[in-house]
Amino acid sequence: MRRFDGIPVDPELLAEMGRCLRHRGPDDEGLWCAGPVGFTHSRLSIIDPGGSAQPMAGSNGTTHISFNGEILNYRELRRELAYPFTTRGDTEVLLAVYEAHGPAGVRSLRGQFAYALHDYRTNETHLFRDRLGIAPLYYYRSDTLFAFASEIKALLPVIDSPRVDTASLHDFLAHRSVPAPYTFIDGVRKVPQGHHLVVRADGTVHIEPFWQLPTAGEVLDIPPGDAVALLDDALRSAVRDALVSDVPVGAYLSGGVDSSLLCALATELRPDAELHTFTAGFGDARVDETSWARRAADLVGSTHHETLVTPEDFQRDWARLSWHRDSPLSEPADVAVYHLARLAGEHVKVVLSGEGSDELFAGYPKYRFARTTRVPGLPRSPLRHLETRLGAAQARLTVALRAISEPTYAERMRGWFAPFTSAEREQLLGGPPERTVLAPYRDGRGDALRRMLYADTHTWLADNLLERGDRMSMAASVELRPPFLDHRVAELAFRMPSHLKIRNGTTKWVVKELARRHFPADLVDRSKVGFKVPLDEWFRGHLREPAFDLLTGPSSFVGAVFDRAMVRRLLAAHDSGERDEQSRLWTLLSLEVWHRELRRRVELPDLPADATAANVP
Template sequence: MERDDVLAEAALKMCGIAGFLLRDGDQPDPELLTRMTDTIAHRGPDDSGAFIDGPVALGFRRLSILDLACGHQPMSTPDGRYTIIFNGEIYNHLDVRRELGGNYNTTSDTETILHAWQQWGPDCTKRLAGMFALALWDAREQRLFLARDRCGKKPLYFYRWVGGFAFASEIKALLTHPAVPRDIDTSQIATWVTHRYLPGDETLFKDIECVPTGTWIGVRPDGSMTEPESFWSYPEPCRLAHLTEVEMCAAFQEELTRAVATRMVADVPVGAFLSGGLDSSMICALIRKVTTGRLKTFSVGFDTGFSETPMARLVSDHLGTEHFEIVATSDDMLSVVGKVLMARETPISEPSDLAIYKLAELARREVTVVLSGEGSDEILGGYPKYRAENLLQKFGPIGAAASPLATLF
């Protein structure tokens, strides 16, 4: 978990999956599967489920967002060939349904993925626009598939050993399995200290990996695993180069409006984080534009003499939101250090992580889903370090060699 928006999800919008695949005809222990999913019960307090078939065990914890009554997992196709556990949300699943046709028993996006897998196999991931981590068992082929969304918003970790393969939404669920060691990978510490996260597929735990972003992998009971198969890559950056600045801004606003609208589709209350800054204010304004109900917004301030809550109140008054705020003291921040460490499963790299967690706790009392402006600085180059890196690149090989230093600031 590398970013503050993931911490927000730690108290808000997610489900959890876990399971394992055994070799040599060993039978899965249902009690072990339960212990793994119980470890991540905080991810899904609304429902739980389990599936065991031959060498495979799949477990699920659900936070209901769509089709509250009929979205129980694990979910299987009528013929029993495919069984899925799925964490996330597919924003275009109704479009995928229209392309597929056929009959459905639920309105959940989980069933849409099952039908899509029946039709297109792993290639169906190319059609899925959303955030997801999934595990799917093909009983006929005796093959377990794992897949992760395009940008890796949803986590999915795995560990391989001589006797099998285990996976989970969180590392702590993997560590519940007796075959998974609790060893720190000291070789990754320097990388983490440099970047304040691990940019590759490694973790700080020895031999525990994460499924690469935008890929799927396949695993068989004999222990063989396919190389990660990429199903998406970033678009070419020059796609809009022929447009004027005004046209680019209009195109960006159109895309962002569409993105906000698709994320407001839910059968539970949706709110937004509001700091009063440009990014979160723009998200809230677009929510008001594409919805008709009363929007609940949430802000966190500090008792240090600096706080953005006055600006957040101004934006809230302008947009007519129902606004909630808290003031986080130093004692408040220290009180959640342990919880944040458990949520991140890495050291705390930003003090704001603690405030975001307190904010998420506040929001969870009112809503189930939140939108935020997190990530916009990365997309739009909002931090000074990005401007510094761009400037250094103009100095040829010497500047290029020095550009990684910009990430330290």
């Protein structure tokens, strides 16, 4: 925290903020105050567990740091720096890098990180967030203070009257999350991925990127065989770095290509170390991949563990995990990831995960239709008529029709993951959005696939999957490491031509070719299931009554703010089996559950009787 009004930072207030993050660091805590500046820290001890207490001071007494994450090349950097080290950890390396190179030293780091560093010499406070946005970093600025934290809940003690940012309702209905720099809490912002923020004594804030993905002009003409070899080298280096730890490291293993490949590389790089792997099942044969995970575990020789997630788990944990997420749960898999992390936490403190591979190397089915998305939007009326005639079994075709009917190229790209079309969002909320968050969909360059991957890396990945992975894992006090998001792998991905990602109709071709070196064809080539939960049946069974009550009851936030008749039609169509509306119902229910939990924990203004998106608290 930093104050601009001449009042010293209140250590009690700082301690209250720190207590909100105790789950992120149950091993140790620390607090430092010096007049108008103060840091607090909750530590999950992974590197140098017996030392490296934070906040930490630099050797010359002119710098202080609070750091979340891991610098995976800290040993290499340590050998290069002339600095009087007193610890064996990576936190002190950050101080040494800053003293040697200033803010530009962040470019030498490999890993996942969010850290704040105060420099007495310039009287500036610097915030850094890693290149792909693996580690979270939020801030709040008023006329008198600037506060920052790894989670939004830690900022609420400094906000006099927290309010929902109603402009984010449109964003959430389009993304299932809120794109950077915005959040669901008015005035709270995210530091975007790969950015450096500077706070000065006069209260001014300056923010700029220190890293960006390679441009379209940097794409290389790589033969297919060379591309596979380059990916092998880059991913091996990333996994080797991700295994850097002074505590045990495990891995999530779904039996899909990405997690299986990471586990194969991990066991090759550490042949004498036991690897614990973890998977979740749902008791539904349509989406259960536990048999594939067991087979992959047998092939790599890991010690495998499983957990079963039930509808009762969802009902019990939904509200609490919404609080941990600091926003509505974007997908049902959020709850499953938490249970997976809790299982992992019984054996390890760090887990490897396959996040990022789909967005970098084109793993989703929609990427096959990237060029179609560039075609000018087709008339909405006939497509809407066709869409209404599709039954629940044609849910994927329904998604495609909604996406290609959007009026602009940017909206059509966004539409593939959007629960509601732009027209439906306006109908639900009674008007158009107050702001645009379409920059990632407009800023990409190159062919259609590359543009779609660029957009998804900056939105779906950063603001949805990585937030989910961090919050649900940290709710169980476990650190998540995604080797595919090592920046060297990401840079290689964006230097590869699109025809090496989708080849002869095969998505994620280059990754699958590498996986063939370790696994049989049936595991590599099986249809992608993803981390799905059988909500379609649950909403007609165990979760039916809660869904109707939450969305249409007299105290419903969604019922008061959104078009109630439209919400009722969605519920009725799904309940009858006429349509599969699980994704849209989940989006609305998640918003309702989150808002109720926020009101329970934080004093919000009462909901007005004539509530609309323009005046909700």
